[in-house]
Amino acid sequence: MTALQYLREIDGIGRDPVRGGHSRHLLDDADRALRDWFTTTAKNLGLDVEQDRNANLWAWWHPADGPVYPAVVTGSHLDSVPGGGALDGPLGVVSALDAVARLKADGHVLERSLAVVVFAEEEGARFGIACLGSRLLTGVTPPETALALTDSAGHRLRDVLAENGVDPAGIGPDQDRLARIGLILELHVEQGRQLAPRDEPIGLATTILAHGRWKLTITGRGDHAGSTELDSRRDPVVAAADTIKAVRRAAVEAPAAAKARATVGRINVTPGGTNAIASRVELWLDARAEKDHDVRDLVAAVTGAAERAATDEGCAVTVHEESFSTRVAFDAALTERLDGVLGGVPRIPTGAGHDAGVLAEFVPSAMLFVRNPEGVSHAPAETASPEDIERGVVALTACLAELA
Structure with a gap:
């Protein structure tokens, strides 16, 4: 299946009848359905799926002889803001799955392991801290801070995790997993409108405010x-x-x-x-x-x-x-390498936070943006054309082939 087909497949999950768009929050019904969908879809591609101690999902593709770390990691998140658009987060996940499928179909031989990741609670819409899964993984947010969080209905994060198979006592910095990551490349729909005036479908991130x-x-x-x-x-x-x-x-x-x-x-x-x-x-x-x-x-x-x-x-x-x-500057050498693969694309800053930005302090990180013609994000009108989504998958596939 293609990225567009994946997006159509999950479009009905978490539809918000009041706000419009989608409301998908950490470990609510919609988020659990999406996590189940991701697990099934990744397994159908022959990937090994696991949930880490911080509720992040990892789908691994290893070389024929077994795991080779540090790995190339791509992906994004599946949760949303209240009444959010269909692409913020999911586009990076479905594009990664599509790219893996294309590499496998082309007979690509890995030299190092590759993982598609779904980070938990990127938007922070339920428990108030954005990029919670990646912040816990890296130790940026202490586990005791996270466990004290409650949602608007009074549910404690501690209890929600336990009810969904995550041991609250085990959350926090995961140095072993972090050591497996050689670099991360996150594809995301553009937030803001910098590519359309340049008539460019794809861009590379430089900084995050x-x-x-x-x-x-x-x-x-x-x-x-x-x-x-x-x-x-x-x-x-x-x-x-x-x-x-x-x-x-x-x-x-x-x-x-x-x-x-x-x-x-x-x-x-x-x-x-x-x-x-x-x-x-x-x-x-x-x-x-x-x-x-x-x-x-x-x-x-x-x-x-x-x-x-x-x-x-x-x-x-x-x-x-x-x-x-803090302000993030993405890895210059990695960005330059990707620019070479893509043949020269615009480099643009962003005001939006991302899990790749959290990881940037710990491993080389970069981001690909897919043109958003109107620039609207965190709202139902967020969009990218089917042609640009396809261009994004092609770009991501070429980058992963180079990196892995």
């Missing part, structure tokens, strides 16, 4: 919407509104060289009644910029604005860092 997530909790006083005079209110929603406007302002006022982006895309209001003044508002800040200190400066500006807004409304605010990823 520094980025992180922060939870702001604004606490006020719950009360009655009808009987409470305006001058006696301590309304955290008002303070939150001022804070959200300050988020955009902080990004706009940052130095141009910082390429700052700041977003609030999730808000929880307690108790959430139409005729009740809220007692608490939780909002999540996504902040990104060119350098680590640019992100820190951006968050400091937002924190200061939130504190002022809370004080003006008689409220209090706390800020908790949920995750932070």
